[in-house]
Amino acid sequence: MEQKFDENKFMQEYARNQRLKSLTLKGVLIFIISIVLLIPLLMLKTLVEDRKYNAQNVISLMGKAWGSDEFYTPSLNEKILPNKLELWVDLKYQERIKGIYKIPLYTAFVDFNASFNMENLSNFDENSIQFSNGNLKDLQFNILKDVLWVSGTLQLKGYGSFDANMQAKENIIHINSNATNPSFEYALPNDYSIDKKGFSAFYEFQNSISNDRVEKRRLSVEFYQGVDEYRLIDRMIKYGYLFIILTFLVLFLCELASKKNVILLQYAILGASLIVFYLMLLSFSERIGFNFAYLFSSLAIIIPLSLYTLSIMGQKRFAIVMATILFILYLCLFIMLKQDEYALLIGTFIAMFGIYAAMYFTRNLNKDYHQG
Numbered sequence: 001m002e003q004k005f006d007e008n009k010f011m012q013e014y015a016r017n018q019r020l021k022s023l024t025l026k027g028v029l030i031f032i033i034s035i036v037l038l039i040p041l042l043m044l045k046t047l048v049e050d051r052k053y054n055a056q057n058v059i060s061l062m063g064k065a066w067g068s069d070e071f072y073t074p075s076l077n078e079k080i081l082p083n084k085l086e087l088w089v090d091l092k093y094q095e096r097i098k099g100i101y102k103i104p105l106y107t108a109f110v111d112f113n114a115s116f117n118m119e120n121l122s123n124f125d126e127n128s129i130q131f132s133n134g135n136l137k138d139l140q141f142n143i144l145k146d147v148l149w150v151s152g153t154l155q156l157k158g159y160g161s162f163d164a165n166m167q168a169k170e171n172i173i174h175i176n177s178n179a180t181n182p183s184f185e186y187a188l189p190n191d192y193s194i195d196k197k198g199f200s201a202f203y204e205f206q207n208s209i210s211n212d213r214v215e216k217r218r219l220s221v222e223f224y225q226g227v228d229e230y231r232l233i234d235r236m237i238k239y240g241y242l243f244i245i246l247t248f249l250v251l252f253l254c255e256l257a258s259k260k261n262v263i264l265l266q267y268a269i270l271g272a273s274l275i276v277f278y279l280m281l282l283s284f285s286e287r288i289g290f291n292f293a294y295l296f297s298s299l300a301i302i303i304p305l306s307l308y309t310l311s312i313m314g315q316k317r318f319a320i321v322m323a324t325i326l327f328i329l330y331l332c333l334f335i336m337l338k339q340d341e342y343a344l345l346i347g348t349f350i351a352m353f354g355i356y357a358a359m360y361f362t363r364n365l366n367k368d369y370h371q372g
Contacts, residue, residue: 063159
């Protein structure tokens with residue numbers, strides 16, 4: 001018995017197949033849009049580098065006008081180094097404003113006490129002692145039992161960081177400052193404390209000194225230089241593509257769940273708004289600081305995109321989903337920026353979550369369109 005041709009069933013099956021092909025093509029086109037958005041991301045990266053260069057240039061010019069002194073270990077005839085060198089450093093930190101930039105400046109009052117072995121020195125000339133650049137005061141000499149003791153006070157002016165090159169056999173350094181944002185580089189202090197009034201640090205170490213080689217150890221106390229924002233934004237841009245893909249994925253899954261048709265132009269507009277986030281963050285962080293700029297910029301994206309999703313889908317639940325996902329993404333991004341050691345781990349979890357969510361929401365897609 002011949003089976004009757006069911007035209008309605010055929011047309012329904014054909015429509016379902018076309019819908020699946022359309023969704024597949026749309027997914028490919030959305031991916032292409034995300035690739036195209038890499039161009040403005042790269043342009044933003046260049047802009048961040050330019051702004052960072054301008055900031056460093058302004059800080060450098062203003063800083064050098066103030067002073068760029070370093071402390072160098074005093075020596076006799078540029079050859080004989082101290083057996084022991086002890087420093088008491090009082091760092092007076094201040095910030096000067098130039099346009100939108102803050103220039104970290106300091107004046108260091110360095111009291112030093114150095115001892116030299118005079119056994120192999122036939123005579124002593126005060127002019128043979130070499131000191132750091134700076135204003136030298138209260139210089140005193142004292143020779144006791146073949147040991148020359150030299151003490152005095154140096155006033156050094158610099159910017160960005162206080163640097164000391166320590167070449168004595170035994171080195172002891174005490175540092176006190178009103179700066180509340182120090183970063184210790186090269187040699188690390190044996191002990192330090194930081195509070196809202198300033199910081200103190202204590203160093204004690206020994207160098208090996210021989211006839212043909214002098215060990216030199218450098219210590220540096222760096223201050224905030226106003227370019228950390230650019231470094232953070234540059235790192236954020238590296239995660240920019242991941243966030244574009246995940247946001248597109250959320251909208252695409254909302255489209256599947258709602259049976260609404262989101263046109264490609266709307267995806268492009270959503271992607272463009274994600275790019276504008278970085279531009280807003282860059283602009284506002286130069287004025288109000290990174291943390292407040294991040295809060296303002298993220299809200300300026302999350303709220304409009306949620307309302308945009310509401311207008312497209314026509315249902316509040318999809319707007320709430322979009323707002324929640326964006327909030328979680330930007331919160332995770334902020335944590336990744338502040339906690340470097342967890343950045344890769346958090347980024348991996350975000351990518352895994354996106355893939356698993358896509359697998360879950362598309363698991364029955366072929367069944368929905370092939371079963372009557």
